[in-house]
Amino acid sequence: MGRAFDDATEARSLAERLGWTLARDGERLRRVVASPEPLEIVELATIVRLVEAGVVVVCAGGGGVPVLRRADGSLTGAQAVVDKDLAAALLAERVGADVLMLLTDVPAVQLDFGSPTARAIRQASPEWLRTERFPAGSMGPKVEAVTRFVTATGGRAMIGRLEDAAALLAGSTGTVVGPGLPTALETLGRLARRRGQPRRDEAAGRDSVRRPDAQRSGR
Numbered sequence: 625m626g627r628a629f630d631d632a633t634e635a636r637s638l639a640e641r642l643g644w645t646l647a648r649d650g651e652r653l654r655r656v657v658a659s660p661e662p663l664e665i666v667e668l669a670t671i672v673r674l675v676e677a678g679v680v681v682v683c684a685g686g687g688g689v690p691v692l693r694r695a696d697g698s699l700t701g702a703q704a705v706v707d708k709d710l711a712a713a714l715l716a717e718r719v720g721a722d723v724l725m726l727l728t729d730v731p732a733v734q735l736d737f738g739s740p741t742a743r744a745i746r747q748a749s750p751e752w753l754r755t756e757r758f759p760a761g762s763m764g765p766k767v768e769a770v771t772r773f774v775t776a777t778g779g780r781a782m783i784g785r786l787e788d789a790a791a792l793l794a795g796s797t798g799t800v801v802g803p804g805l806p807t808a809l810e811t812l813g814r815l816a817r818r819r820g821q822p823r824r825d826e827a828a829g830r831d832s833v834r835r836p837d838a839q840r841s842g843r
Contacts, residue, residue, distance in 0.1 A: 628652035629817045658704045662711045666691065666699065668718050675719060709769035717776050724773045724781040725792060727767050733783050733799040735764060735809070746808040747800040750774045770801045778803055 628649050629635035635653040641644050647656045665671065674681045688704030691699040706841065711725060716724040732744035735756065745753075750771035758764040763783075770781035784791075784798025792798040 625774045628654045639746045659707055660690070660702075660704050662687070662706050662714050662717065664713050665711075665718055668715075671715070672719055674836050684708070684715050705840055707765050707769075709765040710772070711767035712780075713773040714775055721777075722779050723793065724770060724779070725789065726769060726781070726783045727786040727789055727792075728766065728783065730763075730786065731785050731788065733758070733767060734811075737763070743809045746810045747802070747805045748807045749803065749805050752807050753801060774803060775802050 629638075629652055629669045632653055635646055636646060639655070644655045645657070646653045648654075655703040658798070667683070671681050671683050679794050685708075687708040690702040690704040690706050692702045693699055712726065713724060732746065733753075734744055735741045736742045738760070753767055753771050756767075758767050766783055770783060773779065773781050780800060782795075782798050782800050788797050
C-alpha cells in the first residue's frame, strides 16, 4: 500500500521507525499490510435507510475503512486493506440486493487466461466455479465474492467490463453466476462480437459451448 520506494535505505529507515513490513514490488520496495476478510458493515443501517429513501449510495469503496471492535464495543482503526470484492458481496447480501455486479477491465471470467486457448465463462453455478482455479491477486477474489453472494442469497451475480454494465445486467455479455446454471463457455472472439447485443438462445448452441461437469478442461 502507499508509495513504492526506489531508495531502499529510506524505505528500511521508515519501516524500522514505524514498524512497517516491506516487500518487493518489481524493483521497488512497498509497505504491505494484512488483507482480512470483512465481517460486518458498520454503517449498514444508515446505508439501508438511504437506499430506501431513493439515494444512490457509494459505500465500501476499496473495501471500506478497516476497523476493529474493542471489548467495550468502541471502534479503532486497523492497519489493513479489506478485500473490496468480498466487502461488496457482504454488503450486497446484507442489504438484500437481488443482483451483485462486479465491474472490471476484462469482458468475462476466463479459463486459461492469457493463453491461445482462453475461453470466457458465459454462465456457471457457484459450485462449478469453485472447482476451477483463478489468480489469487486478480480474478480469484471476484469469483469467490460472486460465489458467496449467490450461495448465501440464491440471487444472481455478474462479472464483466465497466463499460458493458447495461449489457451485463441484461445477460448478453460477461459472466453470469446463478443457482443451478449449466456451464457455458464461449471463445473470446464470439464474446467480443456479441457485446451489447441481445442474448441469443444458448440452448440452440449458436453462440456458446456447454460442457457437463465431467468434461472440464485442464488448466
